[in-house]
Amino acid sequence: MATLRVPEVVPSPTQDCEKLRDAVQGLGTDEKAIILILGHRNASQRKKIRETYEQLYNESLIDRLNSELSGDFRKAVILWTTDPPERDAKLANEALKAKKKGMKQLQVIVEITCASSPNHLQEVRQAYCSLFDCSLEEDIVSAVSLPLRKILVAVASSYRYDKELVDTKVANAEAAKLHEVIKSNKLDQDDIILILSTRNFHQLRATFASYNQNFGNSIDQDIKSCGKGDLESLLRVVIKCIDTPEKHFAEVIGEAIIGFGTDEDSLTRALVARAEIDTMKIRGEYFNIFKTNLDGAVTGDTSGDYKDFLMTLLGARI
Amino acid sequence: MATLRVPEVVPSPTQDCEKLRDAVQGLGTDEKAIILILGHRNASQRKKIRETYEQLYNESLIDRLNSELSGDFRKAVILWTTDPPERDAKLANEALKAKKKGMKQLQVIVEITCASSPNHLQEVRQAYCSLFDCSLEEDIVSAVSLPLRKILVAVASSYRYDKELVDTKVANAEAAKLHEVIKSNKLDQDDIILILSTRNFHQLRATFASYNQNFGNSIDQDIKSCGKGDLESLLRVVIKCIDTPEKHFAEVIGEAIIGFGTDEDSLTRALVARAEIDTMKIRGEYFNIFKTNLDGAVTGDTSGDYKDFLMTLLGARI
Known part of the structure; x- marks a missing residue:
């Protein structure tokens, strides 16, 4: 379901690095060659390329790309070449340090915490600590006020069970609990946060489906009718990133x-x-x-x- | 500061396994030999012994010890020989599945979540998911009622920054915030939970010291004078496990x-x-x-x- 196309026979990291080296050295830069190589390698292949490049030429590939490329192309190639957990730690930090922190910034945190695998999120938290000398949650606390803070800290701290295991009874019971909380417009209630931040993704999808089936509306519609505030918006992004990223x-x-x-x-x-x-x-x-x-x-x-x-x-x- | 004594020259895992094999085979068991070997090996050495034993004899060392030993000695040797994250996942599960869940059981969860390194806790959470087909947090939610549930989920989800980095201003400000919350007897307030579950251990120790210095009493004493309920007890264990495990x-x-x-x-x-x-x-x-x-x-x-x-x-x- 990915669109990345990796060739059937992948050159060795050394071969890739030699071509990348040719592309960045001398007068001008061969952007086409960079796209042709990096744009067709998956995360673990790119990791090997970074490591091999560093060993062969004693410089960081990312630094070199940074000095050779420019504009949106540079940003995209560097994000793509950075190790995914480090990339997401940096994106989260950028969002939290932005002067204006609207839903556009906060949704970056939600994407990383609710639309990623539990192990990836864990690696992002580790990378965040290494890069920024504090935890992701500490920066959320200092950048975001209550009640959004509570929700973001909870989803950022989650380490969900990662297999497809659904308990239909639990789904029905928790759909009812969510419905009750939403109907009484208590969107920052602890129950709703605990359900959204501790249950596995498959279980939550079953809960949302049960909500729709038993109460006529989707949970998204019902939260929408609670209001147009930040709390409603944030919860809707959380649910969407979990349900249908x-x-x-x-x-x-x-x-x-x-x-x-x-x-x-x-x-x-x-x-x-x-x-x-x-x-x-x-x-x-x-x-x-x-x-x-x-x-x-x-x-x-x-x-x-x-x-x-x-x-x-x-x-x-x- | 540990008391475990590992010999200066440690036998190879194969040598250790051969002696352990002798100790468990034949008529009777040589408990002294088991103590002499396993009681003098650190976690990574014990891990290698477990792996080597499995390879050499095609059986699990833990299973064998389980069938050869008995009573409290068996329990102790097996806990010691189990990989520490798996051991703690099992201890946490046992505590959460106990029929009676008093402070004695809940403090096991606090020890694992507040008196362990952030990386160890992360490994415990992974082991918990592998062993019990749900997350540690999900079992806390189903075993413990509010407000204790909130506190335990928060500390179990923490991934604290792991270096000694203290901001004295933050320590003073958060000591004041804690004091305010405790004085108004709102011990399950979100602020107190966020502080205790997101800050690094060194920072929190500075906060507790600042509390003591600025308000005359230790935070433990002040919480104690709020009452003798479970909430007070649990918070005191959390703070003690962080401050002076x-x-x-x-x-x-x-x-x-x-x-x-x-x-x-x-x-x-x-x-x-x-x-x-x-x-x-x-x-x-x-x-x-x-x-x-x-x-x-x-x-x-x-x-x-x-x-x-x-x-x-x-x-x-x-």
Whole structure:
């Protein structure tokens, strides 16, 4: 369900590094070669390339790319080349340190904590401590006020069971509990936070399905009718990232592209983060929501090497 | 500060396994040999012994010990030989599944979550998911009612920054916040839980010191004067396990030994869990609190191989 295309026969890390070296050395930079190599390697292959490059040339590949490339293309290639847990720790930190911390920033934290595997989130927390000399949760506490703080700390601290195991009775009981809390408009109640932050993703999807079936509306609709405040918005993003991450990211990409100007940072983040996970599904959801083609939309709103790189991640360039 | 004594020249895992095999095979079991080997190996050495034993004899060392030994000695040797994260996951599960869940059971969860390193706790959470098909937090939620549930889930979910980094301003500010909350008897307030579950151990110790200095009483005394309920007790254990784990474990051992009968499970748990961490400090604290010698107390209340094994962990047998 990913769109990343890795060749059947992958060159050795040394071969890749030699070509990357040629691409960044001398006059001018061969962006096409960089896209052709890095845009077709998965996370563990990119890791080996980083390590081999460092050994062979005694310099960091990321630093070199940073000095050779520019603009949105540089940002995208560097995010893609950074180890995923470190990348997400940096994205989370950037969001928490932003001057304006609206839902656009907070949803980055939700994506990392609710649309990633439990082990990935754990690695992000470790990377965060190494990079920023404090824990992710401490920065959430100092950057976000209550009640949003409570929800974000809880999902950031989660380490959910990671197998597909659903207890239908629990799903029905917790759907009823969620319904009760939402109907009485107590969205920051401890019960709702404990359910959303401790249950495994499959269990929660069953709970949301039971909610819909037993109470006529989706949980998203019912929270929406509680109000348009930040608490409602945040909970809706949490639920969407758990229930249908592909829908969430399709919307992020849509918002980044549609209308005046392009939000390249959001577009890059979504495609880089999901190219190895579910960009194929995101493509389908994008069409469902916006009645237009994701590839066409990205092509229409970007240009040059940046466009070529994103389209490579989307599997449209070989 | 540990009391475990590992010989300067450690035999190879194969040599150890051959001796262990001799000790468990044939008529009778050589308990002395088992103590002599396992009681003088650290966690990573024991891990290699377990792996080598499995390879050499195609059976689990733990299963074999389980069928050869008996009573409190068996329990202690098996706890000691089990990988520490798995051991703590099992102890936590046992505590949460106990019919009666008083402070004695809940303090086991607090020890594992507040008196262990952040990485160890993370490994415990992973082991818990593998062993019990749900997360530690889910079992806390179903076993413990509010408000204790909130506190235990928060500390169990923590992944604290792990270096000695203290911000004195933050310590003073958070000591004041804690004081305010405690003075108004709102012990389950979100602020207090967030502080206790997100800050690093060194920072929290500075906060408790600042509390003492600025408000005349220790935080423990002030919580104590809020009441004698479970909430007060649980918070006091949390704070003690963070601030002075050696004091907490000295008290656990004291309670296990002093008075009528012995609580072997608690005694074993404390010594097995801490023999590689701070039993030397616990010995000192024990003397401070009970005005008597820890080694003498343990010797007086235990007997046979069980006694020999515990005294080996305490470094009193070579």
